[in-house]
Amino acid sequence: MSIAERKFLKIGHRGAAGHEPENTLISFQRAIELGADMIELDVQLCKSGELVVIHDDTLERTTNGHGRVGDKTQTELKALDAGKGQKISTLDEVIKLVGLRTKINVELKGKGTARPLADLIYRYTGPGCGQNQFLVSSFDIDELFKFRAIDQFSRIGLIFKKLANDIFQIAEELSCYSIHPSVGLTTAELLDEAHEMGLKVFVWTANASPDISLLKAMGVDGIFSDFPDRLI
Numbered sequence: 001m002s003i004a005e006r007k008f009l010k011i012g013h014r015g016a017a018g019h020e021p022e023n024t025l026i027s028f029q030r031a032i033e034l035g036a037d038m039i040e041l042d043v044q045l046c047k048s049g050e051l052v053v054i055h056d057d058t059l060e061r062t063t064n065g066h067g068r069v070g071d072k073t074q075t076e077l078k079a080l081d082a083g084k085g086q087k088i089s090t091l092d093e094v095i096k097l098v099g100l101r102t103k104i105n106v107e108l109k110g111k112g113t114a115r116p117l118a119d120l121i122y123r124y125t126g127p128g129c130g131q132n133q134f135l136v137s138s139f140d141i142d143e144l145f146k147f148r149a150i151d152q153f154s155r156i157g158l159i160f161k162k163l164a165n166d167i168f169q170i171a172e173e174l175s176c177y178s179i180h181p182s183v184g185l186t187t188a189e190l191l192d193e194a195h196e197m198g199l200k201v202f203v204w205t206a207n208a209s210p211d212i213s214l215l216k217a218m219g220v221d222g223i224f225s226d227f228p229d230r231l232i
Contacts, residue, residue: 009222010231011105012036013205014055018226021083022062023053025097036228038103038135043091043117044110048073051091051116054082055109063088070110091117095124100133105157108138114147121154137180141170148174157202161185171199178202178221183211191219 015027016034023041031039042055046069059065065072065080077088091106098104106117121134137157138144144156155177160167163185171179178200181190186203194201204224206212212230215223225231 007037008216008220009037009103009202010035010228011038011040011202011222011224012228013040013224013226014042015039016226016228018207021086022226023055023089024082024084024086025089025094026084026086028094028097031228032098032101034229035232036102038105038222039098040105040107040224041091041094042107042109043113044069045112045116046070046072046074046077048075049116050074051113051120052077053089053091053094057110091120095120103133103135105135105137107159108136108140108143108147111140111143114143115150118147118150118154121151127153135177137178141174144174157200159204163190168193168197172197180204180224183215186215186218186220188218195219 012031014022016030017027020027020030028039041053043051044054044057046052054062054069056062057069059067059069063080063082080088082088108114117136125133135155135157136147137159139159148156156174157178157180158171158176159180161182176199179194180202183203183206191201200221202222203215203220206215206223207226209230212223223231
């Protein structure tokens, strides 16, 4: 693998969530300004069918709203405050804001998100061209398989917080581009095995400088952080 292919990626977790309200347009803009090579965001499917950018399937933690995201229309969600006067964005709005300034890691959080995401990527990139701009990830293996059945070209990342024996088998079946272990699961042995299979290793979520320094020294390919400026 060439040096260019092993470039370390600075990934803004939910934008720059340590500086701005997570998963909002100002958070993504801040991450880009702080030098993020990629922004990470979460999508849920709302009642009216749009992919909206929010982590939780309920509204209470990050907005002034109440109830489940899937029970609300886009219009209802747009009436809420997601912090500092920000609105819950659609994925379409985020893509238009970001343009080609940085790559986008879309994490599928809810059921039924695979098909609309595949359709959206196709609309923006055409067949076989989205793999350089988008990385699709999830803990939900079933949703990833649904996505892969529709889109054979875009990059997929498998997220996990437990090291199951079949992680690499699943990654192979999905034709994954990367695996995304937590900080605590990242070991030299895991890195070696992943790299031998040609997989990138992007680690979540490191905010403390000692963790970041250790992971970079180990040779991870990228780190998710709420403070992308700490990844320099």
